[in-house]
Amino acid sequence: MATDATEPKQVTYARVNELVLNMLKPPKGGWYCLFAMCFCAFLWGFGSFVKQLLMGMHVAGINQPISWGVYITNFVFWVGIAHSGTLISAVLYLFRARFRMPIYRLAEAMTVFAVLTAGLFPLIHVGRPWFAYWLLPYPNERALWPNFRSPLLWDVFAVSTYLTVSTTFFIVGLIPDIAVARDKAKSFFRKTLYSITSLGWTGNHKQWKHYMSAYLFFAGLATPLVVSVHSVVSWDFAMGNVPGWHATIFPPYFVAGAIFSGVAMVLTLIIPLRKVFGLEELVTPFHFEGMVKLILLTSGIVTYAYSTEFYIAWFSNNQFEKYQFWFRPFGEFKAAFWGMFFCNCLAPQTLWFKRLRSNITYLFIMSIIINIGMWLERFNIIFTSLSREFIPAMWGSYNFSWVEAGITVGAFGWFGMYMLLFIKFFPSVAICEIKELLPPPMRNKEAAH
């Protein structure tokens, strides 16, 4: 399994088409099994949600003082997952990082579907989702407007902008590749689907010129979103005067954590996909090496952020902060803290060893460990701080409910269903961008560059 991390060997333009379009062939038993599993998980989640709608919020474990529970943990987790997609597709595009090419389409799809999943949780959490439109500034008879100084409203703007922009960026990137699928499609259904969704793209010189120019602008516009959206999500916490939350380190700490978990999720998705569809020629250890470097960097940043939080709690001499940061490693939720510390700080350090990071199976396991760690990080931030605020009379505890567990598992099913459908209907590896990496066919070979 272990191989050298070199650049991918050269393939021809036609071979790239063949390899990627091969993924769009009619699904086999394994795909149906996975889809059925995701659908069952989704049904469990949907059933749990209906139960909560019918019986009220008491069926969820949230209480006073822990009024933000698993749902908000899941919201932050899924928004975080979404982030690395934009990082890989936009930021690394601007930096011309060659390792992004075969993975960025999947990362973008992951972004769009993860934001769709994240968007469900505030609606589920508010209890009466049919009033969700109250969040938006719309004219009404009492001239009531939302509070534009609230981070919760910033979040509405940030997440909805992020969903719209990342979806647009994703669709724009897909157009030339869908045209490739259109030209090779045989069935009437696929031919029609791809003809409509490719918008009649032909790849003439004017189209490419405007397209590449616009793509660069999209990358430039999406890049500040990578930083801004999770910063705004972090302000949901940091703007509140709660011990453990009210810290200026939160925005960079959240952004780094988001990239950390998102890159791990890309690995979780691309490793099995590469194996199942035989993409070893396109996704090589060179690409994994690039992702591992990102993981090591962001793991270092989150570890530094955790340490800074403890140091500042001690250095500030604020008794509430000091107690909070004693409670995290030694209090009721200590398992979450130490789990987080192991998964996010210690385990990724093994990737410094070349033998381990070039082992694809080990990388896959590590990606799952990191995602568990990042979920625990959000759990740790929300639960420990809310259960130990200022007044001991207001301290509280928390019991999970099956409804919350069902909705959490259901969200993975919902996300998985979208990913599986996308993989089977649209090119999940960027055909045209991989071709850009290859030397063009030249009669005069010396002119190729």
Place this chain on the structure above:
Amino acid sequence: MIGAEKMSGSNVVVGVYTYLDDVLNAVEKIKEAELDYRVFSPVARHEIEEVTFPEKSNVRRFTLTGGILGCTFGFGLAILCSLDWPMRVSSKPIVSIPAFFPVGYECTILFAALATMLGILHFCRLPDLLRKVGYDPRFSEDKFGLVVGSTHEQLDEIQQFLKESGADEVDVREAL
């Protein structure tokens, strides 16, 4: 069918090329003869861009306009809503620009991105589901295409030229 672009002449001559340098040399000559042409390629290549369209794309104007509109909209919305329903918290001003910055910032990006999308559709003449003048499905795989608009009298000369310039295949079609 939004704004599909016509080619001049009653016919088009389609040359299918395997090699990029062949098509680039042919384009240079076609440009000198001031004929209407399109180059199709399976991938964006800067060599083609330098020969065919060295000017800057006007998509940037759409992006800038969208960004300015979005910024005005975001800050305007927050300011007007706050003035219409003043919520006095501590002694903070009703129009709190730093607090409105996230909304203004997000709207700037949102509007700029949507305007860029409109820019692509406008300048790439999309959607154009039916009029693919001179297009061949091989142009999305591994072949380059040079399509030249031609009058009836020029047909033979252009066909001859494309063959000599290294085209694997030359074909004549109606210009639509």
